Amino acid sequence: MEFADKLQKFRKERGMSQENLAAIIGVSRQSVSKWESGQAYPELDKIIALSELFNVTVDNLVKNTPSSTESAENVQHIRYVDSRYMYRYEYKSKRTWRGLPLVHINIGRGIHVAKGIIAIGNIAIGGLSIGGIALGGLCLGGLGFGLVSSGGVVLGLLMALGGVAIAPIAIGALAIGIIAIGSLAIGMFSVGACAIASHIAIGQYATGHIAIGESVRGAQTLLMENNKLISAEQVRALIYQEYPRLWKPIVERIISIFN
Structure with missing residues (x-):
């Protein structure tokens, strides 16, 4: 069975739409559609994310068809881990200011960047930034750089509060x-x-x-x-x-x- 067929099969066993899968992996629905039709092939990091999501090895996803027993086990496990729809969460407010959303939340496994007046993400850039890496006016993060920063290692143009603070x-x-x-x-x-x-x-x-x-x-x-x-x-x-x-x-x- 080709990768495109396997991807479609695993997605349907999970009861997911192409939009659901795209949101979790962090791509557009059109990208998922192209993968399933064989018009395109995902990058390595997306393949790894898909294998983790469907609880199969990368080899089983791109090369070998799993046995019916293994497939049944995967289906049971997939149903059990429905909470993995939270693999990634993104929200953008419709209101913007100078092209930036007032609120942008982009969190999940991997590297996800949030840019907004209020930004919350693995990497956050904004007026108020909260994240592992935070850049902006008021920053709260493991690594922060901004006008006023608080966190583990922080650099501030005005004030910094943290384990290591430079300002x-x-x-x-x-x-x-x-x-x-x-x-x-x-x-x-x-x-x-x-x-x-x-x-x-x-x-x-x-x-x-x-x-x-x-x-x-x-x-x-x-x-x-x-x-x-x-x-x-x-x-x-x-x-x-x-x-x-x-x-x-x-x-x-x-x-x-x-x-």
Whole structure:
């Protein structure tokens, strides 16, 4: 039995239309029609997806006809795993803005890209992006890059919050930025267990031009030892001594730590 005949047979045993199959595999209905008529042949990744969907080996799908017993087992299994219609889910809102749908959801096995004002997908690109890889304005994802990003490894044009965060304002286990807050913080102004800064570092271990902490290294230092408290006035005087033109909101935010 040829591949085209097998594909049609498996699809009908499952009780699926060509549209259903096309949506699950991530192709057009016309592509499925061409496969079943023998006018075209799917790419390797689509063949693998079809074999997984119908619970047959790639060889059985493209080469050998399975036995009647095996076919019956496949039918039983296929009926049991009807939830695999969720192999892939895609939704696009009819409303658009500048050519982009307001909402685009594209999730499932494999690589699926969602592009929209609100985008949710394996790869998401949009104003608000949620996905394994997220790109856009406000991003939530395992790997995120945007204006404001949150996730495992994130890059932000303004702010980043994550395991590894890189942005002008970065908060994370490893934070790198102009203002960095984290277990390991590296930046112009750093606060963390280990803080490294070109200007002001505050932490248990602090290295910077101004270093404040239990173990410090810098041109100007304030040492916290034997539960000795450092006053906000001491910090304010030292900052204005070294950086008299430093933007006041940054100074006050740093001083607030010691209030």
